[in-house]
Amino acid sequence: MxxxxxxxxxxxxxxxxxxxxxxxxxxxxxxxxxxxxxxxxxxxxxxxxxxxxxxxxxxxxxxxxxxxxxxxxxxxxxxxxxxxxxxxxxxxxxxxxxxxxxxxxxxxxxxxxxxxxxxxxxxxxxxxxxxxxxxxxxxxxxxxxxxxxxxxxxxxxxxxxxxxxxxxxxxxxxxxxxxxxxxxxxxxxxxxxxxxxxxxxxxxxxxxxxxxxxxxxxxxxxxxxxxxxxxxxxxxxxxxxxxxxxxxxxxxxxxxxxxxxxxxxxxxxxxxxxxxxxxxxxxxxxxxxxxxxxGYENMSYLDLSNSQPVLFNILLQSHRKKASEALLKEIDNYFSITTSGKWYEWLQGLYGLTRNECKEIWMKIAYSKNSHNTEIKNVFRKEFPLVYSIIAEIKKEKHANFAIELQKIESKIFIDEICKELVNNSIIPYTMHDGLLVPSEHEMVTLNIMQSILKERLGAVPLIKVE
Structure with missing residues (x-):
């Protein structure tokens, strides 16, 4: 041959x-x-x-x-x-x-x-x-x-x-x-x-x-x-x-x-x-x-904890201008729990299940059809009725829309903003959607850039895990 x-x-x-x-x-x-x-x-x-x-x-x-x-x-x-x-x-x-x-x-x-x-x-x-x-x-x-x-x-x-x-x-x-x-x-x-x-x-x-x-x-x-x-x-x-x-x-x-x-x-x-x-x-x-x-042993991995629940706050911010006092209270409560990195722990307290089980529950609340998993959703709806109604409205026509909107937000922040700033600082990362893998020598610069941009978009610095 x-x-x-x-x-x-x-x-x-x-x-x-x-x-x-x-x-x-x-x-x-x-x-x-x-x-x-x-x-x-x-x-x-x-x-x-x-x-x-x-x-x-x-x-x-x-x-x-x-x-x-x-x-x-x-x-x-x-x-x-x-x-x-x-x-x-x-x-x-x-x-x-x-x-x-x-x-x-x-x-x-x-x-x-x-x-x-x-x-x-x-x-x-x-x-x-x-x-x-x-x-x-x-x-x-x-x-x-x-x-x-x-x-x-x-x-x-x-x-x-x-x-x-x-x-x-x-x-x-x-x-x-x-x-x-x-x-x-x-x-x-x-x-x-x-x-x-x-x-x-x-x-x-x-x-x-x-x-x-x-x-x-x-x-x-x-x-x-x-x-x-x-x-x-x-x-x-x-x-x-x-x-x-x-x-x-x-x-x-x-x-x-x-x-x-x-x-x-x-x-x-x-x-x-x-x-x-x-x-x-x-x-x-x-x-x-x-x-x-x-080369992994010489790299640091930084990712946004509770990424999708945290980024939902950006969508919720657009509802603040015309929000009732009840909705504002829910948005603030949701913001506090998610940006602290304790979202799944909060769900554990609500459902009495393991962390992994609560991750699956969030997937069902956020990404399944409104008519599916109603019993699970009703538990969440009781705690966040107005926030849940916003999720349900986004999914009304096509249930995949909510996930897609959050992923678009994630991509804009991480790829178009964070990664761009890193490359401008001569740091070229490997990306994993809501996480970045960089040489360990650039860990602190990367963390600072992530915190700065996320704070600008969210109004607070969310929890970023570093491995």
Missing amino acids: NKYTKYRSFLLPKEVVEVLFLTAHHIPLKDNKESEIIVGLAVINDILSKSNQNRNLEDYPFHCIPMDSRFLKTKYGNDYNNYMTWLIIHNVIWHDFYFEGRTTHYYLQSNETYLSKINFLCRENDIPAESIGAVIDTYCLRDKIEISLESLAVDGIDANQKNRIFNLWYKIKVPITKTNKKFLTKDYESDSSYINNAPKHIKKMGSHYRKGLTIQYEEAIEHSEQRYLKELSEAKNDKDKGSAFKRYSSRISSVNAIHNGSLNKTLRFKRNDTNKRLDTNLTNMASDLRPFIV
């Missing part, structure tokens, strides 16, 4: 990959302009690597991302529907249906579903389980794909999967061609265009991010394995085991995307069109993987 060939690499779970290849062997896609294998790998990787952007869907035992027809057509061309339909009808992936206010979500199946599909396809084609590799090799030769099976096993994980521990992955290198380049490298190239045309401070941040971000790969993988093993040992049922694998595979995907990310074109850095947040690999990475960033 030409030594100058460029590749796009994937690291994907064994079971998912085998279903894709066996399906192509059993019922190949007719008259496809691209290989159904290569498109399938790209779609599976998108779902796996981007699913943790949708943290409100964490309870789903599957990986999923929203993708509408405009995105799919731009990325995969006019034939996108043929590829997606082929993947869906053969249960490689599945999807729900569009309804007002929400795009279609595409999902990976459960591990057990993939195992059942593998057994079915092997029976239908008289393929012994030990011969699956020969089927895969045939398609890899056709598409000039390089593939190897890797075990990321550590002590305590049985690689033969007798206990349904899924820790085998295929490392896949797909040669980039003129025709498949549009979907194998499109995200990276789109981000490059964004960085090149961004405001000066964001352009510097993007360049610094792409050149400087690396991860301790082996250590991060081992940490992910050990955490997976621990969660499996604590799982009470199959749903818990499925959720453990979801978190584990998201971690593996996150680590792999950063490892050699510039070469593999898997580093993300672009502003979200809807909420204006700056989305990167770091903003979607589990926080327990953060210490494996190379």
